[in-house]
Amino acid sequence: MALDNKYLKLIEFIKTLYPNMDTIPLHAPVFKGNEKEYLDDCIKTSFVSYVGKYVSKFEEMTTKYTGSKYAIAVVNGTVALQVAMQLAGVKPQDEVITQPLTFVATANAIAHVGATPVFVDVDSDTLGMSPDKLDDFLNQNTKWEKKTEKLINLSSSRPISAIVPMHTFGHPCRIDEITEIAEKYGIPVIEDSAESLGSFYKGKHTGTFGQAGVISYNGNKTITTGGGGMILTDDEDLARKIKHITTTAKIPHQWEYVHDEIAYNYRLTNVNAAIGVAQMEKIDAMLANKASIAEKYALFCNENDIKFFDQPVNARSNYWLNAILLSDKRERDDFLRYTNENGIITRPIWKLMNKLEMYKKCLHGDLSNAESLENKIVNIPSGANL
Numbered sequence: 001m002a003l004d005n006k007y008l009k010l011i012e013f014i015k016t017l018y019p020n021m022d023t024i025p026l027h028a029p030v031f032k033g034n035e036k037e038y039l040d041d042c043i044k045t046s047f048v049s050y051v052g053k054y055v056s057k058f059e060e061m062t063t064k065y066t067g068s069k070y071a072i073a074v075v076n077g078t079v080a081l082q083v084a085m086q087l088a089g090v091k092p093q094d095e096v097i098t099q100p101l102t103f104v105a106t107a108n109a110i111a112h113v114g115a116t117p118v119f120v121d122v123d124s125d126t127l128g129m130s131p132d133k134l135d136d137f138l139n140q141n142t143k144w145e146k147k148t149e150k151l152i153n154l155s156s157s158r159p160i161s162a163i164v165p166m167h168t169f170g171h172p173c174r175i176d177e178i179t180e181i182a183e184k185y186g187i188p189v190i191e192d193s194a195e196s197l198g199s200f201y202k203g204k205h206t207g208t209f210g211q212a213g214v215i216s217y218n219g220n221k222t223i224t225t226g227g228g229g230m231i232l233t234d235d236e237d238l239a240r241k242i243k244h245i246t247t248t249a250k251i252p253h254q255w256e257y258v259h260d261e262i263a264y265n266y267r268l269t270n271v272n273a274a275i276g277v278a279q280m281e282k283i284d285a286m287l288a289n290k291a292s293i294a295e296k297y298a299l300f301c302n303e304n305d306i307k308f309f310d311q312p313v314n315a316r317s318n319y320w321l322n323a324i325l326l327s328d329k330r331e332r333d334d335f336l337r338y339t340n341e342n343g344i345i346t347r348p349i350w351k352l353m354n355k356l357e358m359y360k361k362c363l364h365g366d367l368s369n370a371e372s373l374e375n376k377i378v379n380i381p382s383g384a385n386l
């Protein structure tokens, strides 16, 4: 029950990082730029829905920032993942490989396409999909079927049609190795970079390694549009298809309403995009501030024998959510209870996807890393403090 002294010291340290606050949130949005002005502009011009200049401006700023050739704004990160998978060729009854340690939206998006997730373990340092475990899994459990040109899972006889790695808490996983393995087995990678806007691996922005990548702008993410998502791709044809299917598949015409397939209304509104433009204008200051907070945490934890998840080698992290490792579930629960009762909001990492009711029958490889991390990781306050 009694919390180890080093954690009590950490709590005092957190209070010095976020002074004069009754409650220290895990990650609060910061609106210190032109948000109000641009929102006012939307209302004044009555461009509040999906016509208006902010959506394309937001998309352009995103291509420039990430280096992706194309960026398509949509209503949230979950549908962004769904559409990216669908257009990458994932079909109902297929299987999609992802990691068990992720936010539920990753697995849900796979299910929304009608496919089934298959879980491959994470690396204990990056917390993202392990290329070694991925290669082992594919090597032992699949064969390439020449006739259909599909990679077949031998234990289910179903095609595996995509790999969806996730950059946990903004720390890039070994994404270049993952795309190499995916290429070897002939299937596309869709990166769940929902948490990693502003994170780079070997100098390249996360979400730009696979066939497509996805960003989320939910209220708790690094920057927010209230709610929103973005799909990144370098493939012109894919980008055109994504824009088309997320905007009701209307054939452009001055007055005729002709739509050429069953499509979605997944457009981001001008109002949300206006917030996004203002947030993007401040992203560098935001990330610099978050990095300096993370650096202070790293130093403190190092000096006090607390395991802190620093950015992996070869990577620059956005430090979306800082995380520490406790020794077991009991110690973790004591820490969570103490901090949350004392106005410091902390939370445990997600329950593993393969343990949730709806995904517990899904196939998986050896998950020993995820299993050993599941009950020990806690996120500590990480918001920018500008």
Ligand SMILES: *Cc1c(COP(=O)(O)O)cnc(C)c1O
Pocket: 075, 076, 077, 078, 079, 102, 103, 105, 106, 166, 192, 194, 195, 216, 217, 218, 228, 229
């Ligand atoms: C936030 C998040 C999403 C979903 O984004 P929404 O915009 O909330 O739909 C998907 N995957 C991961 C890993 C996330 O953290």
